[in-house]
Each structure stands twice: as C-alpha cells, then as structure tokens.
Amino acid sequence: MNFEELVRKRRSVRRFEDRPVSSEMVDTLLEVAHWAPSAGNRQPWHFYVVEDASLREQLVDVAKGQAFVAEAPVTIVVCADPERSAERYEERGRTLYCFQDTAAAIQNILLAVEHLGLGACWIGAFDEDKCTKVLSLPSHLRPIAMIPVGYPAQQPRVRPRRPLEEMVTRM
Numbered sequence: 001m002n003f004e005e006l007v008r009k010r011r012s013v014r015r016f017e018d019r020p021v022s023s024e025m026v027d028t029l030l031e032v033a034h035w036a037p038s039a040g041n042r043q044p045w046h047f048y049v050v051e052d053a054s055l056r057e058q059l060v061d062v063a064k065g066q067a068f069v070a071e072a073p074v075t076i077v078v079c080a081d082p083e084r085s086a087e088r089y090e091e092r093g094r095t096l097y098c099f100q101d102t103a104a105a106i107q108n109i110l111l112a113v114e115h116l117g118l119g120a121c122w123i124g125a126f127d128e129d130k131c132t133k134v135l136s137l138p139s140h141l142r143p144i145a146m147i148p149v150g151y152p153a154q155q156p157r158v159r160p161r162r163p164l165e166e167m168v169t170r171m
C-alpha cells in the first residue's frame with residue numbers, strides 16, 4: 001500500500017476485537033507520535049497509555065458514554081503542555097501552537113495504526129475535568145484527545161469528503 005492509499009484507507013474504528021495489542025505495536029505508535037513536528041521543536045505533549053481495565057471502563061464516562069472506548073485494549077490519551085510552548089512563544093504558543101503540535105502527533109498515531117493493521121478513533125468529545133481526575137493528570141497538562149486502539153471488529157463505511165474544488169483556492 002502506498003502512502004496515499006494508506007491515508008485514504010484510514011477510517012475511524014468504533015468496534016474492537018477482544019484481542020490484545022502487543023507492547024511493540026504500542027511502542028511504535030508512541031515512537032511515531034514523538035517524531036511529529038512542533039513549533040520550535042518544543043514537543044509540548046505527553047502521552048498516557050491506558051491499559052488497565054478499570055481505568056478503561058472509567059474512560060467511557062469521561063467520553064460521555066462512548067462505550068466503545070472500553071472495548072479497545074489500549075487507549076492513548078494525548079495531552080498538551082501549553083506552558084511549554086508559551087515559554088518560547090507566549091500567547092500564540094499557549095493558545096495555538098501546542099494544540100497544532102499535539103494534533104500532528106495524533107495524526108501520526110492514526111496513520112501508524114492503519115499501517116499496523118489496527119483500528120482507532122480520535123475522540124475529542126470528552127469531559128476534560130473528569131479525564132484529569134481519572135488519570136490523575138498534573139495541572140500543567142490539558143488532555144486533547146483520547147485514542148482507543150485495537151484490532152478492528154468492523155469495516156466502517158467511508159465518510160464522504162466535500163469536493164476539493166470547494167475547499168481549494170489556487171492563486
């Protein structure tokens with residue numbers, strides 16, 4: 001599969017097999033995440049790898065009842081460290097760069113998930129305060145995304161994209 005095919009084949013997966021993901025695969029996901037670009041190479045992120053069954057159950061409530069989160073054997077919670085970016089870039093770092101940087105790391109994870117034959121979903125609809133509490137996050141970190149990862153138990157339908165002409169201006 002070439003790169004464009006990989007990008008096009010990636011889908012949000014919301015059903016998972018009851019089958020563990022190897023620690024080597026999880027390590028690969030973390031490895032590619034931390035090779036993402038970041039403003040000033042500040043790398044203002046932290047990755048929580050949640051495999052504990054009780055914590056995964058609690059993440060369902062964090063994610064406003066999205067039950068499939070607990071189906072996945074591992075969930076990576078990607079956090080931003082706004083002050084790490086702000087140290088160099090002040091307000092722009094605090095309110096923009098750190099989130100762009102974490103988004104780049106998240107996308108690297110999602111593409112690697114596809115490459116490894118796994119499935120995942122970028123979850124943004126969750127209660128940040130509950131997440132902080134359940135994972136005992138330090139106060140300088142802000143949880144940005146939860147990414148449940150596992151072997152897909154579904155072939156999600158393709159979600160259509162708006163035509164390129166609508167979103168591209170060539171000058």
Ligand SMILES: Cc1cc2nc3c(=O)[nH]c(=O)nc-3n(C[C@H](O)[C@H](O)[C@H](O)COP(=O)(O)O)c2cc1C
Pocket residue numbers: 010011012013014066121122123124125126156159
């Ligand atoms: C910032 C962001 C937040 C998202 N939050 C959720 C979520 O909370 N729950 C969910 O099931 N999918 C969530 N998604 C996945 C999108 O619904 C999905 O990417 C979109 O419908 C396109 O489908 P595809 O990923 O299969 O191409 C989120 C995606 C992004 C980028």
